[in-house]
Amino acid sequence: MKDIYDIIIIGGGPGGIGVSIESKILGLEKILLIEKTDNHSHTIRKFYKDKKRVDKDWQGQAVNLEGNIDFIDGTKESTIDYFDTLLDDHLIDARFNCEVDKVSKDSDLFKVVTSDGEFVSKNIVVSVGRMGKPNKPSYIVPPSLKTQVNFNLDKCSNGEKIIIIGGGDSAVEYACDLSETNDVTLCYRGAELTKPNPTNISAFKTFLDSGKICAKLGMDIDSLDSEHGKIRVEFKDKSSELYDRAIYALGGTTPIDFLKKCGVVVDDRGEPIFDANYETKTAGMFIAGDIAFKSGGSIAIALNHGHKIVSYIQSKSI
Numbered sequence: 001m002k003d004i005y006d007i008i009i010i011g012g013g014p015g016g017i018g019v020s021i022e023s024k025i026l027g028l029e030k031i032l033l034i035e036k037t038d039n040h041s042h043t044i045r046k047f048y049k050d051k052k053r054v055d056k057d058w059q060g061q062a063v064n065l066e067g068n069i070d071f072i073d074g075t076k077e078s079t080i081d082y083f084d085t086l087l088d089d090h091l092i093d094a095r096f097n098c099e100v101d102k103v104s105k106d107s108d109l110f111k112v113v114t115s116d117g118e119f120v121s122k123n124i125v126v127s128v129g130r131m132g133k134p135n136k137p138s139y140i141v142p143p144s145l146k147t148q149v150n151f152n153l154d155k156c157s158n159g160e161k162i163i164i165i166g167g168g169d170s171a172v173e174y175a176c177d178l179s180e181t182n183d184v185t186l187c188y189r190g191a192e193l194t195k196p197n198p199t200n201i202s203a204f205k206t207f208l209d210s211g212k213i214c215a216k217l218g219m220d221i222d223s224l225d226s227e228h229g230k231i232r233v234e235f236k237d238k239s240s241e242l243y244d245r246a247i248y249a250l251g252g253t254t255p256i257d258f259l260k261k262c263g264v265v266v267d268d269r270g271e272p273i274f275d276a277n278y279e280t281k282t283a284g285m286f287i288a289g290d291i292a293f294k295s296g297g298s299i300a301i302a303l304n305h306g307h308k309i310v311s312y313i314q315s316k317s318i
């Protein structure tokens with residue numbers, strides 16, 4: 001007979017880490033954290049620039065931490081270190097490089113099918129985030145531009161002419177950071193930036209006033225074309241300009257197909273249906289973190305989901 005876990009957690013980001021740590025602290029010993037990449041916190045590692053400031057109250061979402069994890073403002077590096085310490089100190093049983101393919105329920109137990117075999121659990125928490133599928137523009141990106149049109153900073157080097165598309169904290173942080181060594185334009189369809197937090201707005205104004213960043217606000221893009229190895233961006237006002245690189249910072253999409261393969265019922269807009277304890281229509285199947293929102297979410301919010309879910313599971317078993 002296979003081991004039967006109390007909770008299997010799918011996704012090793014803040015939501016999954018929150019559930020794992022709260023489980024140990026609240027007395028649920030038999031848990032398994034499954035992460036498809038080679039380490040926890042893939043979104044933080046891949047989409048945050050190095051040394052990025054990490055705000056607890058991200059995008060103006062003031063959050064009171066309800067659980068046992070003392071998450072504070074820091075940097076990308078300090079946040080990863082903190083999560084490393086939590087996972088080590090609480091001896092979390094984690095499988096990395098293990099991708100969940102689907103989940104099925106037979107009587108009261110869930111069977112989790114992964115790239116590393118099958119596991120059985122009484123409860124499942126799905127916390128796979130939305131950045132596995134970053135939002136893309138509605139127009140076609142010519143295949144020849146694939147390496148120059150990006151959704152994070154991995155491929156950037158110095159001395160490039162870069163256009164960043166988006167109007168949230170990520171777009172502004174990318175723009176300020178890259179403008180130290182590149183010629184940067186931020187393009188946003190809104191007439192002004194309203195989403196970023198006050199610190200980022202103020203930094204952006206400073207960079208703008210000093211001429212380090214150009215802004216195209218109230219401006220949408222019509223199309224991208226390839227021209228002699230560069231990106232020709234055609235704007236809605238019929239102007240156009242050549243860039244070496246375009247970076248889209250538009251957030252991510254709910255992974256509807258994956259949720260359905262896990263047995264999560266979604267509404268007609270493709271959003272998962274769940275109750276106040278984050279339990280879906282399938283008893284024992286929970287969702288946590290960013291996928292509980294159409295957009296938005298934060299590390300602190302994801303950690304709170306973990307506390308709420310584990311407290312509820314514990315209360316049922318007493």
Ligand SMILES: Cc1cc2nc3c(=O)[nH]c(=O)nc-3n(C[C@H](O)[C@H](O)[C@H](O)COP(=O)(O)OP(=O)(O)OC[C@H]3O[C@@H](n4cnc5c(N)ncnc54)[C@H](O)[C@@H]3O)c2cc1C
Binds near residue numbers: 258
């Ligand atoms: C550029 C950027 C900057 C941000 N800055 C901040 C900030 O300063 N402060 C803040 O609070 N928030 C910030 N956020 C938001 C924050 O990162 C998210 O709210 C948070 O990461 C959500 O956690 P999560 O666990 O729901 O999802 P994620 O962090 O996306 O984690 C999901 C995990 O699930 C794994 N996974 C996916 N599919 C599978 C599968 N099938 N099997 C196994 N594993 C799987 C992924 O590899 C990933 O590790 C930022 C986001 C971005 C993109």
